[in-house]
Amino acid sequence: MEKIPILRMGRFLLVTIQVDLYDRLAENLESDLVHMVRKTGARGVLIDISAVSIIDSFMGRILGNIAMMTKVLDAETVVVGMQPAVAITLIELGLPLKGVHSALNVERGMELLRSKIALQDGESQDDDIYHSIE
Amino acid sequence: MKNESIKVFQRKKKNILELWMTNQLADQGLREDLMSNEDLRAQSEELVSAFIDTLDDVTINDGRATAFEKVLDILSGISISRAKQGYSPRETGIFVLSLKDALQQVLRDEIKDVAVLYDQSQKISKIIDSFSIETFETFIKGREEVILRQTDEISEISTPVIRVWDNIVALPIIGTLDSARTQVVMESLLQEIVETGSNIAILDISGVPTVDSLVAQHLIKTVSATRLMGAECIISGIRPEIAQTVVHLGIDLTNIITKSTLASALKAAFAMQQLEVVKRQRQNNMVVNN
Numbered sequence: 001m002e003k004i005p006i007l008r009m010g011r012f013l014l015v016t017i018q019v020d021l022y023d024r025l026a027e028n029l030e031s032d033l034v035h036m037v038r039k040t041g042a043r044g045v046l047i048d049i050s051a052v053s054i055i056d057s058f059m060g061r062i063l064g065n066i067a068m069m070t071k072v073l074d075a076e077t078v079v080v081g082m083q084p085a086v087a088i089t090l091i092e093l094g095l096p097l098k099g100v101h102s103a104l105n106v107e108r109g110m111e112l113l114r115s116k117i118a119l120q121d122g123e124s125q126d127d128d129i130y131h132s133i134e
Numbered sequence: 135m136k137n138e139s140i141k142v143f144q145r146k147k148k149n150i151l152e153l154w155m156t157n158q159l160a161d162q163g164l165r166e167d168l169m170s171n172e173d174l175r176a177q178s179e180e181l182v183s184a185f186i187d188t189l190d191d192v193t194i195n196d197g198r199a200t201a202f203e204k205v206l207d208i209l210s211g212i213s214i215s216r217a218k219q220g221y222s223p224r225e226t227g228i229f230v231l232s233l234k235d236a237l238q239q240v241l242r243d244e245i246k247d248v249a250v251l252y253d254q255s256q257k258i259s260k261i262i263d264s265f266s267i268e269t270f271e272t273f274i275k276g277r278e279e280v281i282l283r284q285t286d287e288i289s290e291i292s293t294p295v296i297r298v299w300d301n302i303v304a305l306p307i308i309g310t311l312d313s314a315r316t317q318v319v320m321e322s323l324l325q326e327i328v329e330t331g332s333n334i335a336i337l338d339i340s341g342v343p344t345v346d347s348l349v350a351q352h353l354i355k356t357v358s359a360t361r362l363m364g365a366e367c368i369i370s371g372i373r374p375e376i377a378q379t380v381v382h383l384g385i386d387l388t389n390i391i392t393k394s395t396l397a398s399a400l401k402a403a404f405a406m407q408q409l410e411v412v413k414r415q416r417q418n419n420m421v422v423n424n
Contacts, residue, residue: 079364080364082362082363082364083328084320084321084324084325084327084328084359084363086362087324087359087360087362087363088317088320088321088324088359090359090362091320091355091358091359091362092355096358096361096362097362101364102361102362102363102364103333103364104327104328104331104332104333104363104364104365105331105364108331108333108364109364112364
């Protein structure tokens with residue numbers, strides 16, 4: 001059975017969706033990802049959908065779910081590389097993907113994740129310490 | 135037995151054409167600037183001969199007969215080309231209706247019996263009337279084609295995406311926003327965001343005459359789509375009247391960054407990018423120069 005790989009990169013998890021998602025695959029991705037976040041204690045999840053040309057309402061909901069679930073586990077989700085046609089479709093379907101952060105490409109997505117986490121850590125830790133770790 | 139008037143018309147074909155031409159040329163509204171007299175004569179001759187050739191005992195009673203197809207083809211061709219050349223409907227109407235005068239004039243000269251004359255001219259009148267209706271229909275169709283083409287052109291040229299700074303694009307919207315245009319605007323904006331890798335888009339609506347709930351809906355859609363792509367969208371150029379309408383209609387724009395002018399939107403965009411525009415100080419320059 002096909003499986004979408006989840007890569008670990010420091011404190012983040014990286015998911016690149018290279019195939020068109022069918023419902024079963026998406027559901028598996030959802031549960032795998034949540035387990036992985038729990039296991040690794042990741043602080044951010046980055047989902048690259050630049051190769052996805054079709055997103056239906058089910059997929060939109062799965063993405064929203066992933067964002068909300070990881071949020072509960074104290075990790076932020078960023079969706080990157082959405083194609084214009086996909087964005088238009090989601091809007092026309094009335095799914096603005098609340099709770100999901102988006103960025104134009106992986107680089108920007110990483111930046112966004114870092115800044116989000118820095119912001120959260122800044123509340124509890126000393127900012128300088130964080131920067132020295134970086 | 136062949137119909138009286140058909141015989142007359144076939145015999146007097148030349149006469150009819152001459153009379154028709156005289157009628158047309160005598161008209162005040164003749165547009166010599168749009169078509170030369172020779173072209174007009176050629177058009178008229180083609181139409182007259184097609185018409186007289188088609189006339190027979192059956193067709194003379196029915197102006198909508200399928201046998202007139204050829205005549206109608208010629209007529210619609212003339213009508214459409216006239217619509218595109220910028221003739222007024224009146225001028226095109228006179229073109230067809232003056233043929234009726236010519237035909238009736240010939241009939242009057244040839245048929246002496248008043249009852250027959252009345253009967254025949256009634257029939258001719260009906261046929262020409264149905265022709266003129268057809269002409270108007272195609273004339274309007276021709277005009278509509280022109281309008282449609284212009285609409286397409288306007289929607290194509292009116293959505294330029296401007297790159298104002300690194301990672302900042304702007305899109306001035308001019309004219310009314312309907313669903314079709316929103317689609318074009320959205321597509322070109324999102325495409326440009328992808329191509330330039332910009333993360334801030336400014337939608338300037340100073341050129342939008344009115345904002346009703348539908349237009350606002352379209353704007354909100356565009357903003358949401360840009361956000362989904364991972365870029366922030368600022369709406370600028372909101373005039374006081376538009377602000378008033380938006381509030382009166384109860385449209386919620388609080389989730390969208392709105393600015394009154396493009397300048398303030400740009401300033402906000404700079405702030406988001408952590409850029410700052412500063413005035414160069416004279417003294418510093420002098421120090422450097424020294």
